[in-house]
Amino acid sequence: MIGRVLKSTGSWYEVAGEDTLRYACRARGKLRLEGYKESNPIAVGDQVQFEPLGKEGIITEILPRQNHMLRQSVKRTGHASVLAANLNQVLVLATLKQPRTSLGFIDRVLVSAESFRIPQVIVFNKKDLLTADEVAELDELTQLYQHIGATVLIISAQHDAEVETVQLQLQGKVTLVAGHSGVGKSTLLNRLLPGLKLATGAISDYSEKGTHTTTFAEMFQVNENTFIIDTPGIKEWGLVDMEPQEISDYFPEMRNLRLSCRFGSRCLHLNEPKCAVLDAVEQGTIAASRYNSYISMATGEDTRQ
Ligand SMILES: Nc1nc2c(ncn2[C@@H]2O[C@H](COP(=O)(O)OP(=O)(O)O)[C@@H](O)[C@H]2O)c(=O)[nH]1
Ligand SMILES: [Mg+2]
Ligand SMILES: [Zn+2]
Structure with missing residues (x-):
């Protein structure tokens, strides 16, 4: 059966099968896509061939990747790891205040995506907090980023109609979501994925750090062919191997x-x-x-x- 890797712990992989069921899989032997030297052979978003056995399975083959994004390895072994594969777009969630996202961060994510030829979307959240001057500043930023080819949306994650514009932008695609803590990522993902129930707010950030020592990307399914990949705690938006x-x-x-x-x-x-x-x-x-x-x-x- 063919499936899509939703989550990886390094030894177990959660795979969504083409029969829409979920399988807990292990990899057979030393699977590795030819031409990749990264530390993790199977990444979130990979299409794999696997042999189902009840609710479990054994991955026997990784199908060729359309593209991938890299991150610096957590252990800084010098090796990069594949953050996610087979992406249609990268979305940066940003805010002008509470907290202010640096343009440096936005640009770093855009450059990283551009280096893998992956289209980019910037969503500015917390529009409801902005003064008239800040709205004007955001208009300028919107023009700047549209001019260089990014799609820009301005929303408040608390308003259904505006979350719907994000939903339209995601529809039918696999989207990797990046954003600093506090910008409203969990709030937005909860709106897009009823039933997900990620904790939100300052306390949640504390407990998230307390319970997860390592961070992994994880893919969520919005509907039949719409997927979101969350990247909790990933800060080192890699200019990996870039001269x-x-x-x-x-x-x-x-x-x-x-x-x-x-x-x-x-x-x-x-x-x-x-x-x-x-x-x-x-x-x-x-x-x-x-x-x-x-x-x-x-x-x-x-x-x-
Ligand atoms: N005013 C306002 N607050 C928001 C908005 N979206 C999220 N928040 C608040 O911002 C805080 C951080 O949100 P959270 O989703 O936990 O951010 P995360 O760290 O990116 O996952 C929470 O208190 C949310 O209620 C928004 O559009 N407007
Ligand atoms: Mg969060
Ligand atoms: Zn020059």
Whole structure:
């Protein structure tokens, strides 16, 4: 039978079979997709072939991946691990206040997704808290991010009609959800998945940290072909294995300009002469916030943002 991996503990895998039943599976022998060196051979989102035995099963094959996202290994062994596979989009949940999400964090997730050619969605939550000035700021951010190809939604997770716009954006897709603690991820997921009942609020964050020593991505099924992958506690949005020279390739507004830099593909756009990216920043066609994010990624500062 073919199935989809919803959850992995490293030795057991929860698999949704094509018969819609759930199976607790183990892997047969040393399964590994060819060409992957990551520490976990089977990831959330993987399509697998398995032999069902009652409510359990044995995974015999991992089907080829359409794509995947990486994260730095928890144990920092130098190896990355596959965070999730076969994604249709990555969604960053962000807030302008309570707490304020740094643009650096948003940009890091976008760049990470872009490097795997995965479409990006930004959902700004807690709209109900915003003053008129903050609404204006959010309008500017919306234009900035739409301009570089992201889909932007502005919602309050407490309002059904607005949660529905997120539901429409998710429909029929597999979506990885990223967001810092406190932005309303559990609130939103509970709305999208009645019956899930994730704890919300400050106390829940404390107890979540207390009960989970390691963090794993986990996939939830919204309906027949709609899936959400939660990434609790994952902070190191990995620019895994990325050379400084390649980072600007994942900033869509910089990607094409580099051909015009005097040093071409060797230009890091930091202080090189005749740099087309620096010129664009000066002229305002590249946003200062995006360029700042770029510098921190290219120079390796602030890697935990
Ligand atoms: N005002 C307001 N509060 C919200 C909204 N969404 C979530 N919250 C609150 O923000 C706090 C953190 O939410 P939670 O879902 O636990 O965040 P998580 O840490 O991202 O899972 C809780 O007290 C929620 O009730 C919203 O749209 N507006
Ligand atoms: Mg939460
Ligand atoms: Zn340059």
